[in-house]
Amino acid sequence: RWAVRTGAAVAITAVLGLLTSEWAVSATLGIMVMIAWTVHSSRRESEIPRWRKPSAAQRRTEVQLKVMKQLGYRVLHARAVPGGNGQIDHFIVGRRGAFAIDSEAWDKRLPLRNKLEKLYHGRFSKNERIDEALEEAKRAEELVSAELGRDIKVRASLAIYGPGMPWDSHRLRGVDIIQGTKVRKWLRTGRDRLTETEIEEIYQAAQKALPPRY
Numbered sequence: 001r002w003a004v005r006t007g008a009a010v011a012i013t014a015v016l017g018l019l020t021s022e023w024a025v026s027a028t029l030g031i032m033v034m035i036a037w038t039v040h041s042s043r044r045e046s047e048i049p050r051w052r053k054p055s056a057a058q059r060r061t062e063v064q065l066k067v068m069k070q071l072g073y074r075v076l077h078a079r080a081v082p083g084g085n086g087q088i089d090h091f092i093v094g095r096r097g098a099f100a101i102d103s104e105a106w107d108k109r110l111p112l113r114n115k116l117e118k119l120y121h122g123r124f125s126k127n128e129r130i131d132e133a134l135e136e137a138k139r140a141e142e143l144v145s146a147e148l149g150r151d152i153k154v155r156a157s158l159a160i161y162g163p164g165m166p167w168d169s170h171r172l173r174g175v176d177i178i179q180g181t182k183v184r185k186w187l188r189t190g191r192d193r194l195t196e197t198e199i200e201e202i203y204q205a206a207q208k209a210l211p212p213r214y
Helices: 002-020 023-044 056-069 125-148 180-187 196-209
Strands: 074-080 086-096 095-104 113-116 120-121 154-161 171-172 175-180
Touching: 056 074, 056 086, 056 154, 056 180, 074 196, 086 125, 086 196, 095 125, 095 180, 113 125, 125 154, 125 180, 125 196, 154 180, 171 180, 175 180
Parallel strands: 095 154, 154 175
Antiparallel strands: 074 086, 086 095, 113 120, 171 175
């Protein structure tokens, strides 16, 4: 991949240099092209293994989490939950606490509504999916706490892409239902206040307690 980028930059530099005789300017433009290509590619490339192709919803959440990593958040993707069949799509720990996010793409043509503490997507109940997300987060909380040697809290959530929502995030049955494009905003609503040392300790414990799913 780097050979291709470097080759393209050299080719652009050579062509512009021959056309303009301004080799310094041509070299600068070639370097700028390589940097822009690298930045663009880094946003598109997934940290999940290539042979386990992530869903479009997982990729969209992953892109947002790359920004949070630059702010000191630690992130794990596609983690198994020992003792169950579920998967946590994204486990995050940062200054505002520890979070478990599952990313979902639902039909945008069907409305999403909360009726008597039950979530409906059109006429279809999504309560079972909410309960699964809560169970995964609770199990992760137990496993990471045991590995760490002290109790922590893991906040459960579903990041939904597709249908419009009357809210950015809404807590229902113990799980935060998030508008998919608002994941970064939601992560800042946590009530914990963790130090950098605590963040690293929880992250290391999660790596051991929640093995890669694939």
